[in-house]
Amino acid sequence: MTIEVEVTIKLKHGVADPEGENTKKALNLLGFKNVRSVKTMKTFRIEIEPGEEEKVKYEVEEMCRKLLANPVIHDYEISVAW
Amino acid sequence: MMPSKICILRIEGTNCELETFLSFKRLGASAEIVHLKQLIGAVKERERRNLKGYDLLVIPGGFSSGDYIRAGAILAARIKGALGKEIEDFTENGNPVLGICNGFQVLVEMGLLPGFTHEKTEMQQVALTTNDSARFECRPALIKHESKGKCVFTRGIEEGSILKMPCAHAEGKFFIEEKKREEYIPLLEENDQIVFRYVDTDGTYASYPWNPNGSIYNVAGICNPEGNILGLMPHPERAFYAFMDSEWSRAARERRREEGEKKEDAYGDGKRIFESVLDYLQSRRFLKRKVYK
Numbered sequence: 001m002t003i004e005v006e007v008t009i010k011l012k013h014g015v016a017d018p019e020g021e022n023t024k025k026a027l028n029l030l031g032f033k034n035v036r037s038v039k040t041m042k043t044f045r046i047e048i049e050p051g052e053e054e055k056v057k058y059e060v061e062e063m064c065r066k067l068l069a070n071p072v073i074h075d076y077e078i079s080v081a082w
Numbered sequence: 083m084m085p086s087k088i089c090i091l092r093i094e095g096t097n098c099e100l101e102t103f104l105s106f107k108r109l110g111a112s113a114e115i116v117h118l119k120q121l122i123g124a125v126k127e128r129e130r131r132n133l134k135g136y137d138l139l140v141i142p143g144g145f146s147s148g149d150y151i152r153a154g155a156i157l158a159a160r161i162k163g164a165l166g167k168e169i170e171d172f173t174e175n176g177n178p179v180l181g182i183c184n185g186f187q188v189l190v191e192m193g194l195l196p197g198f199t200h201e202k203t204e205m206q207q208v209a210l211t212t213n214d215s216a217r218f219e220c221r222p223a224l225i226k227h228e229s230k231g232k233c234v235f236t237r238g239i240e241e242g243s244i245l246k247m248p249c250a251h252a253e254g255k256f257f258i259e260e261k262k263r264e265e266y267i268p269l270l271e272e273n274d275q276i277v278f279r280y281v282d283t284d285g286t287y288a289s290y291p292w293n294p295n296g297s298i299y300n301v302a303g304i305c306n307p308e309g310n311i312l313g314l315m316p317h318p319e320r321a322f323y324a325f326m327d328s329e330w331s332r333a334a335r336e337r338r339r340e341e342g343e344k345k346e347d348a349y350g351d352g353k354r355i356f357e358s359v360l361d362y363l364q365s366r367r368f369l370k371r372k373v374y375k
Contacts, residue, residue: 015211018212018213018214019212067156070152070209072209073211
């Protein structure tokens with residue numbers, strides 16, 4: 001038995017997202033004129049051994065701090081399927 | 083004179099370690115390309131190496147671990163996890179560490195750069211993020227040397243000189259959070275930590291394409307407050323000889339037309355960085371030497 005954790009890493013508000021900008025341009029050029037903005041984000045799906053809710057949450061946050069996100073440019077969002 | 087010992091770190095996805103190795107070797111140093119596993123000890127006894135046996139550590143360019151997660155993040159985590167204490171001792175002893183391109187990203191991810199002393203932390207204080215153009219920018223860059231003498235890698239280079247060396251990266255935009263910018267930029271200046279900034283041919287701080295990635299304050303390279311750790315995005319090892327410059331033959335032809343035949347400098351600007359740090363290592367060894375009478 002494992003639990004599934006999804007960690008989504010997003011760029012902070014105010015940090016340029018050139019990849020999203022370029023995707024938006026390309027979509028507009030393809031005829032999707034109604035596209036106003038595109039933002040990119042990255043999701044990690046992590047399977048971990050079950051534990052207490054608080055402990056799991058703390059550990060995943062540590063993962064974000066130590067590796068998955070750079071606090072200078074990223075916000076992260078954690079969701080757990082219990 | 084004992085040659086200085088250089089450790090050039092390699093893992094999957096690093097590049098230009100051979101050019102870096104040759105740059106040091108050509109200047110008389112004893113360089114070695116060492117896989118991270120050799121330092122950790124996950125290899126046969128005879129292949130094991132200890133960081134203590136080296137004078138200088140280089141983290142080369144490339145795309146370590148496929149640039150997954152973020153450029154440099156995985157290598158930084160692996161070094162911190164397995165070699166944290168050794169690296170700390172190594173740098174605190176004043177041994178120089180050079181991070182080129184991906185190596186710069188690794189040093190930033192490790193929190194070694196900018197490494198402000200007032201808030202020593204393992205967390206990142208700045209970031210090297212996706213270029214404004216969202217492209218891989220690969221071409222010669224002009225960088226102005228701004229260090230007033232603190233950085234041990236550039237002591238032999240006059241302040242204000244403009245150097246030319248290639249940059250090749252997709253994630254090289256030096257970035258500081260907006261609310262911290264007013265605090266960090268003057269701090270970097272005050273600590274003499276800004277070593278290189280992108281300029282145009284006149285030496286003016288210019289925007290794209292001179293600043294290939296949109297770096298804040300045109301920053302191309304910084305050192306730590308102590309001056310022994312340098313990270314820079316352009317590749318000095320790709321500018322060791324003058325002929326390595328992609329515009330070399332044309333520039334030489336034009337110069338001949340204007341100035342007539344004369345002996346040309348055979349070396350590129352990158353060589354000066356390797357020379358400077360080797361000079362520093364030799365002088366340091368001299369200072370550390372004990373005389374018994």
